Amino acid sequence: MGAPSSTSWLKKLISPHRLAPDPVLARDQWLEIFLIPLIGIAVGWWISADDPMLAQSHFPWLWFAPILIALRYGVSPGLLSSIPLIINWLIANAMGRVEDAFAFRFFFGAGVLVMVCGEFSDVWRDRNARMEETYLYVTERLSRLTKRHLLLNLSHDRLEQEMLIRPGSLRDALARLRGMAMQPTPQDDPMPAANSLLQLLSQYVNLESATLYAIKNPDTDPQLGPALAVIGDPLPLLPGNVLFQKALETRALVHIAGEDISSSDPDSPLVVAPLVAGNDTILGVLVVTRIPFFSLTVENLQMMSVILAYYADNIRIGPDTYKVQQALPGIPALFAEELVRMSRLNHSVGLSSHLVIMTFEGALGAEITAEFVRVKRGLDLYWQTHIRGQPAVVVLMPFASDSAKEGFIQRIDDWLQLRFHGDIQSLQVRLHTIDFALEDPVQALTTQFAP
Numbered sequence: 001m002g003a004p005s006s007t008s009w010l011k012k013l014i015s016p017h018r019l020a021p022d023p024v025l026a027r028d029q030w031l032e033i034f035l036i037p038l039i040g041i042a043v044g045w046w047i048s049a050d051d052p053m054l055a056q057s058h059f060p061w062l063w064f065a066p067i068l069i070a071l072r073y074g075v076s077p078g079l080l081s082s083i084p085l086i087i088n089w090l091i092a093n094a095m096g097r098v099e100d101a102f103a104f105r106f107f108f109g110a111g112v113l114v115m116v117c118g119e120f121s122d123v124w125r126d127r128n129a130r131m132e133e134t135y136l137y138v139t140e141r142l143s144r145l146t147k148r149h150l151l152l153n154l155s156h157d158r159l160e161q162e163m164l165i166r167p168g169s170l171r172d173a174l175a176r177l178r179g180m181a182m183q184p185t186p187q188d189d190p191m192p193a194a195n196s197l198l199q200l201l202s203q204y205v206n207l208e209s210a211t212l213y214a215i216k217n218p219d220t221d222p223q224l225g226p227a228l229a230v231i232g233d234p235l236p237l238l239p240g241n242v243l244f245q246k247a248l249e250t251r252a253l254v255h256i257a258g259e260d261i262s263s264s265d266p267d268s269p270l271v272v273a274p275l276v277a278g279n280d281t282i283l284g285v286l287v288v289t290r291i292p293f294f295s296l297t298v299e300n301l302q303m304m305s306v307i308l309a310y311y312a313d314n315i316r317i318g319p320d321t322y323k324v325q326q327a328l329p330g331i332p333a334l335f336a337e338e339l340v341r342m343s344r345l346n347h348s349v350g351l352s353s354h355l356v357i358m359t360f361e362g363a364l365g366a367e368i369t370a371e372f373v374r375v376k377r378g379l380d381l382y383w384q385t386h387i388r389g390q391p392a393v394v395v396l397m398p399f400a401s402d403s404a405k406e407g408f409i410q411r412i413d414d415w416l417q418l419r420f421h422g423d424i425q426s427l428q429v430r431l432h433t434i435d436f437a438l439e440d441p442v443q444a445l446t447t448q449f450a451p
Helices: 002-014 027-047 061-073 075-094 104-162 170-181 194-205 242-250 298-327 333-349 365-372 402-420 441-449
Strands: 209-216 223-231 271-276 282-290 354-360 381-387 390-397 429-435
Touching: 027 061, 027 075, 061 075, 061 104, 075 104, 104 298, 104 333, 194 209, 194 223, 194 298, 223 282, 242 271, 242 282, 271 298, 282 298, 298 333, 298 441, 333 381, 333 390, 333 441, 354 365, 354 402, 354 441, 365 390, 365 402, 390 402, 402 429, 429 441
Parallel strands: none
Antiparallel strands: 209 223, 209 282, 271 282, 354 390, 354 429, 381 390
């Protein structure tokens, strides 16, 4: 048992678990910046009181302290941690333990080494942050696609079973719900169209009594918030309820018949389902206190989870998507959502993306457009539209660098040569690119669509 604990302690010492936002440093990081060099200075005085800087040794061991800080936190903290070493030299010089002349080469060379290590740390921490954001985005998008695919299967199954008694398809109902969730709402309304959501669930899952609650402090300490919508005559939920705590812990739907859930409380709800967005944030929780016994099936519970996740994704990004749709009428909802997400990532971590607008002005424009939408990269999104009466395709390229954009244009040119025996110029394909790092993509798109 001793080896794993010492290994984990050493790993924590070498690599911090979480870095504070630059340039603000957390309290423990400030302590490390000055405490580690002071420990090194103390060791230097203990080992060699006649040479406390260890400058006469074969290797300047004392400079390991600021180098370690530079590798952990960057250039500025590394240079700050060098200050105690300079103070140590002044003290040792005053005590006559070192030479009178300032060891300029000694400190200059060590300072350069600290800056090199700090620059290395800054570059790789930045790259690591970008890779993590890219991974989170791809994971979130895969989660959304999986939920939508499952939702489509459930919708088709339900339509086959209840086509004659339902007023419309589940897809149409979700489209209406998405439209309501994207409408502008007051700042104090965390869940727009909450009553419509419960009505939809009542229609398709047969809920009789349920309450939709908000969640306070979802990122740090999730707690039960106020009730936002009610259907039927539900019982109040206590914050310490076993099902509620289990739902917060697992971020998944739990019900009274679960294998690992047992409750002797007669007022306990039957189902507790959190509203989890694609980024794993809990926005609210649905508490069902009464539902017909024959409706408490795996299919119904699965449909409830997917509908809630779909709604959570829409209200998280809905207002910004609505603004994009207002500025660009006709833009598909999925394209607008990804455009907003890419803009956010560009502003937050500098992950640049590109838009490529292709307007086909030649005689083969309609044919080229129809063929082109079948050829795409893995993450790219296509919007087939018209610009000033000409067929056009807008391509959203997430996380695409300038070289990736140029490679994409070259591949399109090669494809046109192979398929239509002409290049971009001869086939009258007008190209316009938008770099998220240089201009606002929505404003640039609006300019392109202006008559």
